[in-house]
Amino acid sequence: MIIARGLTKTYGEFTAVDGIDFEVRKGEAFGLLGPNGAGKSTTMKMIASVSKRTGGELTILGLDPNKRGPEIRAHLGVVPQQDNLDRELKVHENLYVYGRFFGLGRKFLKAKVEELLEFAQLTEKRNAKAEELSGGMKRRLTIARGLVNEPEILMLDEPTTGLDPQARHILWDRLFRLKEQGVTLVITTHYMDEAEQLCDRLIVMDKGKIMAEGSPADLIKRYASKEVLEVRFGSSKNVEIAEQISHLGERLEVLPDRILVYSENGEADLQEILKLGLEPVTSLVRRSSLEDVFLRLTGRTLVE
Amino acid sequence: MSSATPIEKSVHASEWQGSLKIVDVARARNLAWLHVAEARIRNMLKWWTSIAAFSLGNPVLYLFSVGIGIGALVDANGGSTQLGGVNYLTFLAPALLASAAIQSFQEEMSFPIMEGFEWDKSFFAMNSTPINGRDIVNGLVASSFFKTAITVGIYEAVLLGFGAIDLNVALPMFLSALFAGVAFGSVMMAVTSYIKNDDGFFAIIGRFVIAPMIMFSGTYYPLESMPFYLQWVGWISPLWHGTDLGRVISYGSPQQGWIVISHWIYLATWLVVGLTLAYRQVSKRLAA
Numbered sequence: 088m089i090i091a092r093g094l095t096k097t098y099g100e101f102t103a104v105d106g107i108d109f110e111v112r113k114g115e116a117f118g119l120l121g122p123n124g125a126g127k128s129t130t131m132k133m134i135a136s137v138s139k140r141t142g143g144e145l146t147i148l149g150l151d152p153n154k155r156g157p158e159i160r161a162h163l164g165v166v167p168q169q170d171n172l173d174r175e176l177k178v179h180e181n182l183y184v185y186g187r188f189f190g191l192g193r194k195f196l197k198a199k200v201e202e203l204l205e206f207a208q209l210t211e212k213r214n215a216k217a218e219e220l221s222g223g224m225k226r227r228l229t230i231a232r233g234l235v236n237e238p239e240i241l242m243l244d245e246p247t248t249g250l251d252p253q254a255r256h257i258l259w260d261r262l263f264r265l266k267e268q269g270v271t272l273v274i275t276t277h278y279m280d281e282a283e284q285l286c287d288r289l290i291v292m293d294k295g296k297i298m299a300e301g302s303p304a305d306l307i308k309r310y311a312s313k314e315v316l317e318v319r320f321g322s323s324k325n326v327e328i329a330e331q332i333s334h335l336g337e338r339l340e341v342l343p344d345r346i347l348v349y350s351e352n353g354e355a356d357l358q359e360i361l362k363l364g365l366e367p368v369t370s371l372v373r374r375s376s377l378e379d380v381f382l383r384l385t386g387r388t389l390v391e
Numbered sequence: 392m393s394s395a396t397p398i399e400k401s402v403h404a405s406e407w408q409g410s411l412k413i414v415d416v417a418r419a420r421n422l423a424w425l426h427v428a429e430a431r432i433r434n435m436l437k438w439w440t441s442i443a444a445f446s447l448g449n450p451v452l453y454l455f456s457v458g459i460g461i462g463a464l465v466d467a468n469g470g471s472t473q474l475g476g477v478n479y480l481t482f483l484a485p486a487l488l489a490s491a492a493i494q495s496f497q498e499e500m501s502f503p504i505m506e507g508f509e510w511d512k513s514f515f516a517m518n519s520t521p522i523n524g525r526d527i528v529n530g531l532v533a534s535s536f537f538k539t540a541i542t543v544g545i546y547e548a549v550l551l552g553f554g555a556i557d558l559n560v561a562l563p564m565f566l567s568a569l570f571a572g573v574a575f576g577s578v579m580m581a582v583t584s585y586i587k588n589d590d591g592f593f594a595i596i597g598r599f600v601i602a603p604m605i606m607f608s609g610t611y612y613p614l615e616s617m618p619f620y621l622q623w624v625g626w627i628s629p630l631w632h633g634t635d636l637g638r639v640i641s642y643g644s645p646q647q648g649w650i651v652i653s654h655w656i657y658l659a660t661w662l663v664v665g666l667t668l669a670y671r672q673v674s675k676r677l678a679a
Contacts, residue, residue: 137518138678157521161419162410165519171512173430175437184430188520189410190419236410236520268407 088113088148088240088271089134095142096129103129105295106143111240116262116272118282118289120377122387126295127275128168131244134273136160148239161189164238164270168245170229174218178209178228181217186235199235206261207231223254230261240271247281259284279377291381298384303377310383311375312337316353318360318367319345328365335359340382349379419521427522427530428537430513431503435538446542450487450549457611458483458555473613477642484555485637486610486630488543488568493630495542496576497601499535501593504583508676515677524674528666532577539572540565556641563640567654571633574658577665578629584672604628609635632657 089111096104104126111117119127132138133145136152136159145152147159172181179200186196204210207227212220220228226246233241246262247255262285266272276282282289283303291298291306299306316336320328322344329341336350350356353372360367381387419426435442462479465471474482507514507527514527522530547565550556556564579596586592607617607624608631614622625631636654 135519137515157420157423157523158416160519161414161416161521163519167512167515167519169512171516173434173513173516174511175434180433184433185516185520187426187429188419188423188517188522189414190416190422190426190521191413195413232516236414237407237412238410270407 089117089273090146091130091143092145093143094130094133094140094145096126096133096138097141102295104133104140107290107292107295107297109290109297109300111271111273113271114266114269116266116274116285116287118286119273119275119292120277120279120282120286120289120381121275121292122277122381124294125292127292128244130292131242131273131275134240135163135165135242161236162239164233164236164241166230166233166241166243166246168248170225172217172225172228172232175216177214177216178220179204179213181228182232182235185232189236191236196235203231203234206234208257223250223257226250226254226258227261230258234265238270240273241265242273244275245277246274247276247278255281279381282377289377291377291384293381293385293387299380306377306380307375309380311379312349313351313375314349314353315373315375315379316348316350316356317345317369317371317373318348318357319369320365320367331363331365332360340379347379347382349375414521416521423522423526424529424533427517427527428533429530430517431531431534432537434503435534442538442542443545446545447549449491450546453487454480454549454553454555458487458553461611473616475638475642480553480555481642482638483611484550485564485568485641486608486634487550488546488564489571489630489633489637490605490610491546492539492543492568492572492633493575493604494601495539496535496572497579497596499531499538500576500579500583501596503531504580505586505589508584509588514673518677524677525670527677528580528669528673531580532573532666535576536569536573539569539576543568543572560640564637567636567640568633570655570658570662571629571636574633574661574665575629577662577669579665581665581668581672584669584676604630629658629661 089109091107091109093106093108094104095102095106107130119130121127129138133140133152134147136147136156139153148162150159152159173184176184182200182203183196186199191199204213207230209224209228209231212224217225217228230243230246243262247258250258259281262272272285274282274285286303288300288302289306290300299310301309319325325341325343325346329339329346332346332348333339335356336348338349340347340349348356357370357372458480462483465474465479471478517527518524543565547556547561551558551561603624607621608614608628609617609625610630614625614631617625632654636651639651
């Protein structure tokens with residue numbers, strides 16, 4: 088569906104995307120994971136056939152977006168980071184008008200709008216102005232709007248940023264259903280749990296480059312241990328104590344507020360620490376996540 | 392082939408067919424400007440009561456105060472000899488039509504564009520569909536034209552009622568006023584498409600561009616009766632060209648043919664320059 092080779096975007100002196108390669112296959116949920124400013128959104132805009140690349144190759148549905156933007160966009164569903172609904176129009180009008188932009192007929196849209204209202208759980212709000220909706224509702228409406236043309240590729244830029252946990256789970260559920268219908272998803276996020284939940288395969292980006300590529304499970308296996316033991320000794324003592332326990336686990340990571348011990352058995356390592364007579368303020372054993380992968384690859388946390 | 396019972400229809404609607412099947416790209420592209428206009432007009436309809444009240448209230452107020460009030464004074468003092476032999480109301484009517492058209496376009500080409508780019512970013516939403524920057528410009532011009540046609544139409548109906556214009560010149564006067572409006576509007580759109588935040592910009596345009604333009608474009612008295620060193624304001628002003636065009640059409644000032652043509656050429660230049668710049672800047676800003 089999407090093939091990028093040496094894809095580059097520069098703004099004057101600044102290189103936002105620095106020669107990246109990736110492919111997205113039909114029906115897959117593909118993620119771009121990275122901190123703010125990693126080049127995810129710029130990459131998305133190029134795939135969305137809105138922003139032109141300045142170097143490399145990019146093919147979407149077999150077409151070149153620099154030359155045939157409108158034609159490609161006919162087959163995309165775009166959910167931008169910031170909702171750009173028409174605030175003055177009612178909920179159902181937002182869907183209808185957007186469908187008209189794809190040249191869809193009135194009769195088709197009449198049925199489609201009802202179906203999407205139901206999908207987004209907004210049937211009861213159909214006559215509310217878009218500006219009267221809550222954050223979660225706006226987000227769902229924006230996603231529903233992106234589905235009006237039954238897109239081959241649905242692109243979601245930070246779909247759940249700013250939503251409460253319950254709203255996030257509703258959204259994830261909707262996205263799962265779409266995946267089941269065979270829609271190709273391209274998702275950016277800086278939430279590792281979201282990437283783990285939604286993505287079959289992802290690239291980890293930092294400073295415009297791809298740091299790693301694979302399925303969430305693959306990446307964790309490759310770049311992190313099975314478990315992580317997190318211990319806190321108080322910010323002033325972490326560095327000092329890290330030296331004393333450096334023999335534990337496969338690897339240590341010292342963060343300002345805590346020490347991460349990467350190991351196969353976190354519980355056993357915690358016992359070792361206690362045996363040394365050290366008493367952490369708090370301790371936690373968990374399985375490794377993409378957050379750890381990112382930390383390993385870049386030396387930085389995702390959300391700073 | 393199936394009989395279309397309501398149940399089967401709804402099953403059919405929820406079947407995912409994919410955009411490759413359901414989107415006709417050529418159709419979407421050909422009618423893109425129309426779809427933008429449709430969206431914009433839908434938005435305007437939310438304000439139709441205030442638009443209608445303004446369209447009707449404004450001419451009535453103007454005609455009573457300026458047209459009839461000042462008109463009585465001018466006509467009683469033999470003003471018509473300097474007004475090409477017509478009464479004041481007839482002299483004033485083309486100017487009122489042209490300025491109504493220009494002000495209507497000015498409204499449409501200011502805040503709605505800020506809204507599209509900055510406030511609700513609806514232009515970016517449009518641009519994520521088969522619609523591009525050029526279509527957005529064309530659609531906004533078309534929808535503004537539609538709204539202005541209604542406003543000017545109402546205005547003209549009132550003027551007809553007051554006997555300020557003749558029915559047989561009503562259509563060409565209507566068109567010339569709209570042409571002045573769209574010429575000004577396209578340049579206004581180009582200017583607005585460069586603006587990133589309002590910062591009182593539109594208030595400045597209103598006070599220091601629109602208001603002087605109306606004062607100095609031979610609206611209330613002939614341009615020639617102003618000191619020569621101020622007449623240039625009228626010559627560059629699309630309002631004066633639109634007004635003078637309307638006057639030639641309405642009561643045939645002695646100059647005629649080539650003047651009509653030169654007005655059309657001048658206004659057409661504004662239109663072409665405005666559209667060209669707007670196409671470029673709107674597309675550029677969408678791609679950023």
